[in-house]
Amino acid sequence: MSKEQLYEKIEAYLAREMSPESREAFEAELAGSVELRRELALHRRLHEELAKTGKARLRRQLEQMAAEFPVQSGGKGSHKGRWFLGLALAVVLAVLAWWWFSRQGGRQEAPAMAPAGQMDSLSPQPAPAVRDTAAPPPAEGKPEAAPQQAVADAFAPNARLEALMAMSSTDKPFAISAEAGAAPQPGGRYELVVSGLLRTAEMPAGARFLLRLYDNSPGSFPGGKAVEEGVLELGRVEEDEEIYAFGKLQHFTFRYTLKKRLRPGLYYFLIFSGEGQAPLFAGKTTVGKAGE
């Protein structure tokens, strides 16, 4: 039985649309399979929960309202912890300031124990003094510490690819809608599946469609290397869609499972016609969850 057939069966069972005989047979199947019982429970939960229209509306409203009431975003650190750190720094500064004035211009009279860097940070403006005390200057010849950013930005949007996604594709001969979903694999990697629909008035003979997956790094597109590239296999859907006076549109579905197992991050999937340089479709997906 295909997955699609299994879904249909479960849905018919949940909607009580099965004949008594089919229902009995399905219940016998259920009795003998833990996996099937789990699948049924999952679908039942989805149907019950996501049918709550009032809740769906409230979730959207709350999301919109959150934008009206921004809260101060102070990073992940504890405010209490930062308050104590600030207090400690203030005390240190006050002691140093008292020492400074009591010595009356004694930079040259500074005690031998005080490190030179710290002494140099005693400028009349308190703010830089705090910063210098908390973070010593980098060692000579070493660049300022910044390489951490690359890891933290695995979920940051790529401006060029975002712009590509925003471009309308209504004039193109192929109307494409596609989505991606990731499933966790051992070792913290993810398997990504891209599926969707392609509609066209006329499918040229020998037409080929390529899927290219890019990560979010700034140089990934154009010019950079795709994480993976593959040919989409199209499956024709039996019935055609009537579009008023414009004739029939042919429907093709596709589903592509990436061979590479992906690290968590933001990825963009682009669909090209075989020879074309400009993508026919651009979409994105978050693999894994940011911040976990």
Next chain:
Amino acid sequence: MDKTSYSHLDALAKGEEKGLREIYRQYLPRISKLITGNGGSGEDARDVFQDALIVLYEKACDPGFKLTSSFYTLLYGICRNIWGNRLQRKSRTEVTLESPDKYRLSEDMEKAIEQEEENAVFWEAFERLGDDCQRLLRLFFEKVKMEDIAETMGYGSTSYAKKRKFQCKEQLINLARSDSRFRELGF
């Protein structure tokens, strides 16, 4: 219980913009203080606040539900509980947030929070779907007939609507399964 508390519950149940805005205006800053004072960010505070309102929405829709404390006391208790659970999940050790007994929740309310934390896996997966899939599945879960879905969505054929429904539902399930919390749901 005071009239304001019930009017807040009513605003949640009915999705009244004005009432919801008032809840945000009055209570978000206080809840934000609770969360950021206990190791969370502003974004964490907003998420916890919204999730707590969803828990209260479910209660507000229950005709048998009676408030035994003010709306704010209950909201604070729920936020405190949600944030405690999240901290615990992160650190994998017992976490206790100090606060007066009046914020302690009933067992029933704790269960409701747990239930909503689980439901969030499905809602968040749903919200990550594209607009087309969200619209289609919304109609499908509302038990609209496939023929009518095909017409509303402009698909033109029922068989295609069915095919697309399967794709979208599979996408939804994959997204839910990819959530690290899914394993705890026992499916």
